[in-house]
Amino acid sequence: MDRTSGKREVEGRLAGTDTAATRSVTVDGELVSRSRELEDVSFGAIAAADVDGVDADTAAEANQTDRARIQWAAPDGLELVGRGVAARFVATGPERFAAIRRQASRAFDGLEHDGPEVARPRAVGGFAFHDYHAADRTDSDDSDSTARSTPNPQPNWDDFDAASFVIPRVFVVRSDGEGTWLTAVGTDAGEATARLERWHDRIADLPAMQPSGAGPGVAATHRTTAPEEWRTGIEAALERIADGRLTKVVLAQALSVALEGPIDVGATLERLRREYPNCYRFRIGREGGVTFFGAPPERLVAKRGPRVATEALAGSAPRGETPDEDQQHADRLLESDKLRREHELVVDAIRDQLAPLARDLEIDGRTIRKLATIQHLRTPIEATLDGDRHVLEIVEALHPTPAVGGMPPDAAWETIRETEPFDRGWYAAPVGWFDADGDGEFAVGLRSGIATDEAVTLFAGSGIVADSDPDEEWEEVQLKFRPILDELR
Numbered sequence: 191m192d193r194t195s196g197k198r199e200v201e202g203r204l205a206g207t208d209t210a211a212t213r214s215v216t217v218d219g220e221l222v223s224r225s226r227e228l229e230d231v232s233f234g235a236i237a238a239a240d241v242d243g244v245d246a247d248t249a250a251e252a253n254q255t256d257r258a259r260i261q262w263a264a265p266d267g268l269e270l271v272g273r274g275v276a277a278r279f280v281a282t283g284p285e286r287f288a289a290i291r292r293q294a295s296r297a298f299d300g301l302e303h304d305g306p307e308v309a310r311p312r313a314v315g316g317f318a319f320h321d322y323h324a325a326d327r328t329d330s331d332d333s334d335s336t337a338r339s340t341p342n343p344q345p346n347w348d349d350f351d352a353a354s355f356v357i358p359r360v361f362v363v364r365s366d367g368e369g370t371w372l373t374a375v376g377t378d379a380g381e382a383t384a385r386l387e388r389w390h391d392r393i394a395d396l397p398a399m400q401p402s403g404a405g406p407g408v409a410a411t412h413r414t415t416a417p418e419e420w421r422t423g424i425e426a427a428l429e430r431i432a433d434g435r436l437t438k439v440v441l442a443q444a445l446s447v448a449l450e451g452p453i454d455v456g457a458t459l460e461r462l463r464r465e466y467p468n469c470y471r472f473r474i475g476r477e478g479g480v481t482f483f484g485a486p487p488e489r490l491v492a493k494r495g496p497r498v499a500t501e502a503l504a505g506s507a508p509r510g511e512t513p514d515e516d517q518q519h520a521d522r523l524l525e526s527d528k529l530r531r532e533h534e535l536v537v538d539a540i541r542d543q544l545a546p547l548a549r550d551l552e553i554d555g556r557t558i559r560k561l562a563t564i565q566h567l568r569t570p571i572e573a574t575l576d577g578d579r580h581v582l583e584i585v586e587a588l589h590p591t592p593a594v595g596g597m598p599p600d601a602a603w604e605t606i607r608e609t610e611p612f613d614r615g616w617y618a619a620p621v622g623w624f625d626a627d628g629d630g631e632f633a634v635g636l637r638s639g640i641a642t643d644e645a646v647t648l649f650a651g652s653g654i655v656a657d658s659d660p661d662e663e664w665e666e667v668q669l670k671f672r673p674i675l676d677e678l679r
């Protein structure tokens with residue numbers, strides 16, 4: 191591998207494909223990282239901090255696209271907030287998973303990290319639901335960003351590539367029992383150390399508690415899918431299911447929300463932590479740009495060494511008003527034939543996708559996952575991999591599971607593209623992190639939305655199988671909008 195220092199650019203195509211899978215990665219020489227421990231700090235305050243004057247290169251030298259602002263938190267796991275870009279990896283097309291891995295390994299191979307393992311640099315980001323970025327879509331009648339001023343605005347995914355990760359230039363991590371650490375990345379030890387000290391001073395000036403405040407207020411909402419259109423779409427999908435062309439498809443809606451005031455995404459995530467303590471939380475964006483954020487309940491994969499954990503989460507019911515009513519919903523989840531089929535199809539697909547990569551596979555019994563507004567059938571799945579594998583190989587094998595795509599995959603993708611009147615972008619796609627060893631964790635980007643200053647577009651979908659009722663599925667989708675929508679009010 192080319193270890194020469196200085197500016198290194200890799201551009202072009204992946205051998206053997208006809209798509210420009212690799213756009214560019216720029217790493218300014220070898221990366222060096224330095225860490226130091228912090229007292230308790232507010233991750234929201236670090237995400238919100240004005241960086242001008244703190245880190246000359248994060249702010250001034252960097253153009254807007256370098257002003258990354260990233261947050262990630264796993265339930266009972268790693269919490270991370272990152273600012274700026276030490277390295278960026280971008281790819282599109284069917285080879286996007288491999289392209290990201292190849293780009294990242296160049297950056298990680300030259301990395302010299304001096305600090306505890308928990309504070310090591312990670313690449314944080316995710317993928318679009320489909321191989322290609324929205325801006326590449328040729329049927330672009332609905333992806334025109336000027337449509338944003340019309341009463342039925344389309345989500346604007348222009349900032350989001352089909353695959354995009356950054357190693358933040360500065361980040362803070364917290365993990366149970368391992369303390370809180372600040373890490374700064376530079377191109378030599380002097381730069382990393384100086385950046386570390388500047389940020390250490392800056393963080394000392396930040397409030398240790400960031401008020402999570404109230405929501406920005408909802409001025410108006412617009413649906414991309416009217417109830418009649420939803421019904422027509424579901425009925426068309428049910429015909430394909432009756433024909434035997436399709437077994438399951440997950441169809442989604444977008445809800446565009448005009449806000450009364452500017453949204454504070456960090457504060458919104460903080461409120462989501464309280465309401466949904468067992469969910470992931472993430473935010474991927476840049477200062478002045480569009481931010482994708484959410485509180486997904488669903489793990490796509492967590493990998494450490496040869497061990498991976500995933501889950502099937504599919505089949506939903508509302509929460510009850512009383513314990514009795516709640517139990518009735520739970521009983522129906524466990525007993526309904528239709529819901530069992532919808533769920534087992536996901537378990538089977540995950541088993542089939544993981545088995546070729548694993549030495550053993552443990553599938554536990556079905557349980558119920560209760561969230562504040564909805565409950566789901568859940569089957570935990572763990573495996574030991576058959577050799578040295580990268581978490582992105584597992585992500586590629588699993589995405590999209592039929593919990594968010596369908597079965598068979600090609601017929602489901604076709605149905606989704608033909609039915610949904612908006613671009614899914616990164617909704618229902620993998621979002622998370624990986625490290626130099628190829629370990630990492632990814633959630634499914636659900637219960638999510640994209641925010642500009644004064645508008646948020648939310649996404650939610652539901653699994654359609656034989657016997658699905660369009661009205662019930664409509665209600666289920668409205669429940670899945672609630673986590674984010676409630677925090678905007």
Ligand SMILES: C=C(O[C@@H]1C=C(C(=O)O)C=C[C@H]1O)C(=O)O
Nearest residue numbers: 504505506593636650651652653
């Ligand atoms: C598609 C979504 O959720 C997925 C679909 C589910 C279902 O159809 O029952 C349940 C959980 C998720 O896997 C969403 O939240 O938008």
